[in-house]
Amino acid sequence: MMAFPEPLLRLIQNLARLPGLGEKSATRLALYLLRRPEEEVCELAESLREMRKRVRLCERCFNFSAERLCEICRDPERDPQIICIVEDPAALSSIETSGVFRGLYHVLHGLLSPRDGIGPRELRLHDLFERLKREDIKEVLLALSPTVAGEATASYLAEVLRDFPVRITRLACGVPMGMDIRYADKLTLKRALEGRRPL
Ligand SMILES: [Zn+2]
Known part of the structure; x- marks a missing residue:
C-alpha cells in the first residue's frame, strides 16, 4: 500500500x-x-x-468534430467529388498534414479483421454506401495502410464498390523517402516497380 x-x-x-x-x-x-x-x-x-x-463524430464523414459536421466537410473550398477512405481519424490527420489532398474523407473506424471479429458490419461501410447513393462522388481513394488488415479491407472495398459508378484509386506504394533500396523488402520493391512512372 x-x-x-x-x-x-x-x-x-x-x-x-x-x-x-x-x-x-x-x-x-x-x-x-x-x-x-x-x-x-x-x-x-x-x-x-x-x-x-x-467531441463527437461528424455526421457525414465520421471524423472527430465539435459540430454536427467537421471542419473539412464544412469547408466550401474542398472538392466533394472525391472522397478518401481512411482507417481512423489519426490516419486522416496524417494525410491532412501533407496539405496535398483537397477532397473529403470517410473514416471507417477500423479495418476488416475476421480473426478479431471485425467484419463489414463493424465498420462505417453502410454509411459509405449511403453517401455514394446520396452525394455526387466521382472518385473513391483508398488510403489504407499496406498491412494484412489494410489490404484485406482495400480488396473488399474494391469488390463492393464496383456496383457504384465511381473511379476507385489507391495510394501508391513503394520505397519510402530516405530509405536505402538495398534494404527494402521484396514486396515493397515489387510494388515500387509496378507503380513506376515517367520522369
Ligand atoms: Zn466530416
Whole structure:
C-alpha cells in the first residue's frame, strides 16, 4: 500500500489505466502534477472534461468534430467529388498534414479483421454506401495502410464498390523517402516497380 493520501491515490489509479502507463509512471506523473501551479492543473482537468463533452463524430464523414459536421466537410473550398477512405481519424490527420489532398474523407473506424471479429458490419461501410447513393462522388481513394488488415479491407472495398459508378484509386506504394533500396523488402520493391512512372 502506497503511503499517499486518498485524492493522490485516486489520481494514480486513474492515470495507471491509461495505455502505456504502469503504476510507477502513473505515480511519477501524479507527483509531477502535484508540483505544478493550480491553474495549469485545472486547465488540464477542464480540457479533459470539455473534450469528453464536446467531441463527437461528424455526421457525414465520421471524423472527430465539435459540430454536427467537421471542419473539412464544412469547408466550401474542398472538392466533394472525391472522397478518401481512411482507417481512423489519426490516419486522416496524417494525410491532412501533407496539405496535398483537397477532397473529403470517410473514416471507417477500423479495418476488416475476421480473426478479431471485425467484419463489414463493424465498420462505417453502410454509411459509405449511403453517401455514394446520396452525394455526387466521382472518385473513391483508398488510403489504407499496406498491412494484412489494410489490404484485406482495400480488396473488399474494391469488390463492393464496383456496383457504384465511381473511379476507385489507391495510394501508391513503394520505397519510402530516405530509405536505402538495398534494404527494402521484396514486396515493397515489387510494388515500387509496378507503380513506376515517367520522369
Ligand atoms: Zn466530416
